Amino acid sequence: MVKLRIVVGADGSAGSTAAVRWAAAEALLRGAELRVLAAYQRRDPHQHGDDGAAAVVHDAVVQARTVAPDVDVKGVALPGYAAPLLLHAAEEAALLVVGDRRRGTLPGQPLGSVGSQVATHAKASVVVVRGHPADGPxxxxxxxxxxxxxxxxxxxxxxxxxxxxxxxxxxxxxxxxxxxxxxxxxxxxxxxxxxxxxxxxxxxxxxxxxxxxxxxxxxxxxxxxxxxxxxxxxxxxxxxxxxxxxxxxxxxxxxxxxxxxx
Structure with a gap:
C-alpha cells in the first residue's frame, strides 16, 4: 500500500519553521509520511553538498519529530532553486506545504517568490502556513x-x-x-x-x-x-x-x- 506523502520546504526562516511544524501535525493527522526539502546553490561544480542547507534540514527534521514523533520524517538538501525542486517533489505528494516569507515585513507586501510560484504552479494541493494556530472553523x-x-x-x-x-x-x-x-x-x-x-x-x-x-x-x-x-x-x-x-x-x-x- 502506497502511503500518503506530504512535502514541506525548509530554509531556516521563522515562516519555514512554522510550516514544518504544521506539516508534521498534518502528517500525523492524515497518517502520512513527511519529506523535508531544502535547496542550496552549488558554487563549486565539484561540491557534493552544503553544510548550511544540511543544518537547515537537520533542524527541520528535529522540529517535525518533536511535533509528531511517530511520523516517518526524512529530509534532504538538494542543489538548485527552491521552487522547481519543490514543484518536482510535489508531483508525487498529496500535499505541498510552504511558509510565509512575509513575516516581519510590511502588511500587504506580496508573498515570497517561492511561495507564489509553488501556489500557482504545483500539481498537488498547496498549503501556505500563515497566521496563528486556532481551533475555529x-x-x-x-x-x-x-x-x-x-x-x-x-x-x-x-x-x-x-x-x-x-x-x-x-x-x-x-x-x-x-x-x-x-x-x-x-x-x-x-x-x-x-x-x-x-x-x-x-x-x-x-x-x-x-x-x-x-x-x-x-x-x-x-x-x-x-x-x-x-x-x-x-x-x-x-x-x-x-x-x-x-x-x-x-x-x-x-x-x-x-x-x-x-
Missing amino acids: VVVGVDDGPTAATIIGRAFEEAALRRAALLAVTAQPNGDGRAALGEEALGAGLDPHLDPWRSRYPSVPAEHEYAPGRPDRVLVQRCERAQLVVVGPRRHGYEGVMLGAIGTGLLRRADCPVLIAR
Missing part, C-alpha cells in the same frame, strides 16, 4: 463557478478530518448573495451548495453565511477565527492556473493557513 468561499462543488467538498473533507465546523461564505459587493439561490429554495430552507455535502459528512456542523462586500475582504475577515481557509485555483489558458483576486488576497492577508485545493 474551516472556512471556504462559495460562488457559482465551475469548480465550486469540488472546493466545497474538499472543505467538508478537511473539516471532518479536523473534527471542526465548516463556515461557507458567499459574498457579493452589491447584495447579500441570497438572490442567487432563488425564492423557491430559500422558502424551503434548501441550500444547493451545501446540502449534498452535509449528507456525506453528517458529523460536520456547516453554516452558510451571506455577506455584503468584496469576497476577498470578507474571507480575510472570517479567517481571523479560522484554523484553515480553502480556496480553489482559477484556470487560465492551456493548463495554466491563476489564483485570482480572492486567492491572492488570502495569501497576502489571511490570519490562518491557506489551502489551495487541486
